[in-house]
Amino acid sequence: MQSANTMLFSYVSEKHAKNHGDKIYLAEGSRRLTFGQFNRRANQLARGLLARGLRPGDRVCILNHNAIENVEAFFGALKAGGVFCPVNTRLALPEVAAIVADAEPALVIAGEEYLAKLAGVPNLHVGRNLFVIGGGEADSFETILEGQSAERIEPVRGDDDLAGLIYTSGTTGRPKGVMWTHRNLFSSAHASAISRRTRGADVALVAAPIYQAAGVGTVLASTFRGNTVVLLNKFDPVDYLATIERERVTTAFLIPVMLLKLLECPQLSDFDLSSLRTVCYGSAPMPITVLKRALARFDWRFVGACGATETSPGYIAFLDEHDHMLDGSPEMEARLRSIGHESINAEVRIFNDEDRELPPGEIGEIVIRGTNVMAGYWRQPELTEEALRHGWHHTGDVGYMDHEGYIFLVDRKKELIISGGFNVYPKEIEDALQSHPAVL
Amino acid sequence: MLQMTIPYLLERAARKCPDKEAIVSETGRLRYREWLENSNRLARALHAMGVKKGDRIATLFLNGRTVLELYLALMKLGAVLAPLNVRLAADELSYIVKNSDANVFVYDHQFRPVVDKVRPGTPRVGRWVVSGGQPLPTEESLEALQEADSAGFEWPDLMESDAACIMYTAGTTGKPKGVIHSHRSCIWAAAAAAGEVDLAPDYRVALVFPLFHVAAFALLVTNLYLGCSTVSMAKFDPASLMETVQRERINRLVFPPTVWNFILQLPDLDRYDTSSVRSLGSGAEPMPTHTKRRLMEVFPNAKLGETYGMTETMAVISTLKPADALSKTDSVGKPFHSVEARIVDELGRDLPAGQIGEILVRGPNVTSGYYQNPVATQEAFTDGWLHTGDLGEMDQDGFLYIRDRKKDMIISGGENIYPREIEEVLATHPKVQEVAVVGAPDPIWGQRVHAAVALKPGVLCTQEEIILHCKDKLAGFKKPRSVTFVAALPRSPAGKVLKRVLRDNLEPDSSFS
Numbered sequence: 001m002q003s004a005n006t007m008l009f010s011y012v013s014e015k016h017a018k019n020h021g022d023k024i025y026l027a028e029g030s031r032r033l034t035f036g037q038f039n040r041r042a043n044q045l046a047r048g049l050l051a052r053g054l055r056p057g058d059r060v061c062i063l064n065h066n067a068i069e070n071v072e073a074f075f076g077a078l079k080a081g082g083v084f085c086p087v088n089t090r091l092a093l094p095e096v097a098a099i100v101a102d103a104e105p106a107l108v109i110a111g112e113e114y115l116a117k118l119a120g121v122p123n124l125h126v127g128r129n130l131f132v133i134g135g136g137e138a139d140s141f142e143t144i145l146e147g148q149s150a151e152r153i154e155p156v157r158g159d160d161d162l163a164g165l166i167y168t169s170g171t172t173g174r175p176k177g178v179m180w181t182h183r184n185l186f187s188s189a190h191a192s193a194i195s196r197r198t199r200g201a202d203v204a205l206v207a208a209p210i211y212q213a214a215g216v217g218t219v220l221a222s223t224f225r226g227n228t229v230v231l232l233n234k235f236d237p238v239d240y241l242a243t244i245e246r247e248r249v250t251t252a253f254l255i256p257v258m259l260l261k262l263l264e265c266p267q268l269s270d271f272d273l274s275s276l277r278t279v280c281y282g283s284a285p286m287p288i289t290v291l292k293r294a295l296a297r298f299d300w301r302f303v304g305a306c307g308a309t310e311t312s313p314g315y316i317a318f319l320d321e322h323d324h325m326l327d328g329s330p331e332m333e334a335r336l337r338s339i340g341h342e343s344i345n346a347e348v349r350i351f352n353d354e355d356r357e358l359p360p361g362e363i364g365e366i367v368i369r370g371t372n373v374m375a376g377y378w379r380q381p382e383l384t385e386e387a388l389r390h391g392w393h394h395t396g397d398v399g400y401m402d403h404e405g406y407i408f409l410v411d412r413k414k415e416l417i418i419s420g421g422f423n424v425y426p427k428e429i430e431d432a433l434q435s436h437p438a439v440l
Numbered sequence: 441m442l443q444m445t446i447p448y449l450l451e452r453a454a455r456k457c458p459d460k461e462a463i464v465s466e467t468g469r470l471r472y473r474e475w476l477e478n479s480n481r482l483a484r485a486l487h488a489m490g491v492k493k494g495d496r497i498a499t500l501f502l503n504g505r506t507v508l509e510l511y512l513a514l515m516k517l518g519a520v521l522a523p524l525n526v527r528l529a530a531d532e533l534s535y536i537v538k539n540s541d542a543n544v545f546v547y548d549h550q551f552r553p554v555v556d557k558v559r560p561g562t563p564r565v566g567r568w569v570v571s572g573g574q575p576l577p578t579e580e581s582l583e584a585l586q587e588a589d590s591a592g593f594e595w596p597d598l599m600e601s602d603a604a605c606i607m608y609t610a611g612t613t614g615k616p617k618g619v620i621h622s623h624r625s626c627i628w629a630a631a632a633a634a635g636e637v638d639l640a641p642d643y644r645v646a647l648v649f650p651l652f653h654v655a656a657f658a659l660l661v662t663n664l665y666l667g668c669s670t671v672s673m674a675k676f677d678p679a680s681l682m683e684t685v686q687r688e689r690i691n692r693l694v695f696p697p698t699v700w701n702f703i704l705q706l707p708d709l710d711r712y713d714t715s716s717v718r719s720l721g722s723g724a725e726p727m728p729t730h731t732k733r734r735l736m737e738v739f740p741n742a743k744l745g746e747t748y749g750m751t752e753t754m755a756v757i758s759t760l761k762p763a764d765a766l767s768k769t770d771s772v773g774k775p776f777h778s779v780e781a782r783i784v785d786e787l788g789r790d791l792p793a794g795q796i797g798e799i800l801v802r803g804p805n806v807t808s809g810y811y812q813n814p815v816a817t818q819e820a821f822t823d824g825w826l827h828t829g830d831l832g833e834m835d836q837d838g839f840l841y842i843r844d845r846k847k848d849m850i851i852s853g854g855e856n857i858y859p860r861e862i863e864e865v866l867a868t869h870p871k872v873q874e875v876a877v878v879g880a881p882d883p884i885w886g887q888r889v890h891a892a893v894a895l896k897p898g899v900l901c902t903q904e905e906i907i908l909h910c911k912d913k914l915a916g917f918k919k920p921r922s923v924t925f926v927a928a929l930p931r932s933p934a935g936k937v938l939k940r941v942l943r944d945n946l947e948p949d950s951s952f953s
Binding site for chain 2: 375
């Protein structure tokens with residue numbers, strides 16, 4: 001039996017179904033699902049997964065573009081006591097095979113168009129441990145739900161049990177599965193809701209893929225807050241702008257390149273974007289020129305969010321909307337280069353190579369500890385021990401903190417060039433060169 | 441993994457904003473850096489005295505710098521606070537001190553008279569530590585301890601699941617129950633408030649309600665969570681509060697509606713500068729709309745929010761946002777993000793919107809149970825939910841309404857009073873045959889304690905005799921304000937006292953019959 005002070009993330013959907021069951025939760029194209037409908041389907045899915053042999057802690061891999069079913073699979077897995085494990089649809093066959101082999105899922109749920117990507121995975125059988133979204137066949141995703149009760153279901157899990165497994169992108173060699181606990185999800189969603197200053201009535205637009213931390217994090221934080229979530233499965237500037245107008249979107253998560261594409265979209269002025277209030281950006285460093293253009297062009301509030309998969313769907317630091325209100329002073333403008341203050345549920349420090357803290361202004365590795373830091377890497381204890389040594393997650397990012405606690409990213413640690421005994425970070429030089437008028 | 445504990449929050453705030461004013465009190469001002477230094481020094485001294493992780497420490501203080509330093513010092517050592525209500529009588533205090541298994545009692549010297557009465561009945565307490573005044577030979581001086589800083593030692597490892605405090609609540613069964621709160625449950629209550637109540641790190645927040653009340657303790661932890669400034673007041677009176685608001689540029693004030701009424705009755709309210717106040721809070725009971733409107737006039741820059749909570753939830757269940765203050769007038773708002781609430785029937789089945797049932801609650805801020813009281817714990821926590829004992833309903837929009845208090849609880853001047861406790865005391869009076877205590881409507885206190893007494897055959901008794909019987913046995917606020925004598929208590933066919941009948945028969949002015 002659960003204790004009354006659990007932080008299981010699975011009950012978030014139950015809560016909103018009860019508090020505003022008729023409110024639209026998910027919108028994808030012309031499809032709409034209320035919180036009540038969603039929760040009933042997630043309960044059915046959970047029971048269907050259990051009926052197919054899912055045991056507590058078992059993984060459910062999801063290979064699909066952004067769609068309602070992905071979110072159903074997240075919550076269905078959690079409610080059954082399982083672990084959701086979204087897989088990047090853009091990976092090549094051998095990469096998908098390596099991740100699925102590493103995760104050892106009890107079940108794989110895949111979009112019809114991604115079945116070919118699973119060709120390299122042995123022992124997958126449609127209808128037994130592989131279910132297809134969108135397929136017309138008898139053994140589709142929908143068959144898992146069929147005949148199952150939609151009543152509330154309580155997982156047999158604890159706060160520190162595994163809830164999500166996310167593979168980091170861009171690594172070479174063996175895939176790294178980052179382990180997120182229920183506590184991680186809960187704490188990160190809460191911190192994100194505070195830092196992004198979301199409101200209950202917000203309509204969130206998510207175009208970032210929900211197989212990566214930023215996209216998953218945005219969906220989970222919006223869900224926690226009881227927001228309507230509008231899913232797009234690819235980013236096209238015109239479609240994006242049209243969606244803001246059509247769905248009366250109030251908050252959005254953008255990666256910097258998306259923001260640049262919006263700014264450069266010839267049809268930008270053709271759409272009514274007045275509903276949009278807050279834009280959160282992250283996932284990649286924001287070029288200052290793009291941010292300044294955006295601040296001049298839009299009256300949106302901007303919030304910078306810098307995270308890593310290892311900080312769960314949460315963040316290392318947030319640059320608050322107040323820090324984006326330029327007053328012409330060089331100090332304020334310099335601050336735009338910062339990733340902001342440490343997240344409310346975490347503590348950030350700058351360490352030297354001996355894991356000693358460095359004073360403000362000195363460059364070292366950015367380390368973080370907090371309730372949003374991952375439990376470790378899946379089945380890789382040495383790697384976990386290395387990354388989480390001395391109780392701090394070592395981000396591999398190099399930066400410094402100023403006297404007011406603003407954190408500045410300098411570069412990736414592995415990009416370090418040592419020249420004549422001095423540490424040289426390419427990004428510093430690139431930034432310096434970038435400011436030369438002759439450089440494009 | 442990082443263990444977020446209450447002492448950690450102080451360290452974090454001292455690191456983020458070392459020079460920010462952390463405490464303003466009648467006995468001095470402290471920056472965050474100083475609060476941390478002082479409480480760590482005190483912690484080392486208390487450790488040298490023998491305070492260990494897991495020890496329960498009874499404390500009897502009014503709000504102020506001393507108790508704020510003391511609390512953080514004790515928690516840093518992993519000791520568990522058992523804050524005592526200064527309004528309780530000696531017998532009540534003794535019960536709590538014994539029940540909590542406290543081995544150290546720390547108190548302000550002004551409470552020495554009552555502490556002296558507590559001493560004989562609490563043999564487990566080995567150290568009596570007094571703050572202020574001249575210590576007696578049987579006492580140790582907190583100030584002397586602070587002077588004698590001891591050498592450094594290894595701080596104990598604290599887990600967020602470790603107990604931080606035991607907050608005593610008068611149970612419906614009469615005897616107070618110790619509600620255990622871990623660092624984790626306190627901090628999740630703080631996080632909920634920080635996220636959804638109008639608060640910001642640069643706020644100066646008034647701490648007026650005494651810290652032995654759960655709402656005040658939660659406020660303290662929230663201030664630490666955000667790094668706000670805490671403006672502490674030892675005693676409440678409306679005029680000095682308003683002077684403090686003006687002088688200290690207070691940004692946030694929280695009171696129950698009855699206390700707000702006292703403030704609104706100040707004759708020269710408009711002479712105070714209230715422009716700094718941006719955020720008003722209320723709790724404990726719904727606030728009448730006319731009070732809300734009046735508050736909005738007096739504090740023109742402030743937003744008014746209400747919260748509903750209880751000791752078992754570290755004061756956090758739901759919140760009514762300022763935007764809904766005038767449209768959802770008798771609602772206590774929506775559950776906080778991290779809290780789930782259900783309305784169920786007697787069989788534990790969920791009820792649809794608009795139907796009244798018991799309110800069940802779950803969330804990381806909920807207590808793990810009652811100290812050394814497995815029966816009460818089991819009763820309150822069937823099926824993994826806290827059974828609040830409050831009856832309520834939820835509307836279509838997810839707003840929660842309290843329709844009846846834990847059956848017969850009396851709320852007088854913001855204090856929860858459980859009739860059973862008073863009935864037990866009155867029943868020991870030699871002339872009393874049977875007694876029932878109910879809340880009578882009161883224009884000032886909201887409710888007052890009223891006793892209906894059936895005397896033994898052939899005896900005569902006055903109201904004064906009944907009230908006097910409570911002296912030294914009950915806190916002043918729990919004593920009956922009025923007594924009626926009846927031939928027999930009204931009872932149901934099954935023999936249960938019909939308190940509703942007693943209440944219905946009471947007129948607001950029937951007090952001295």
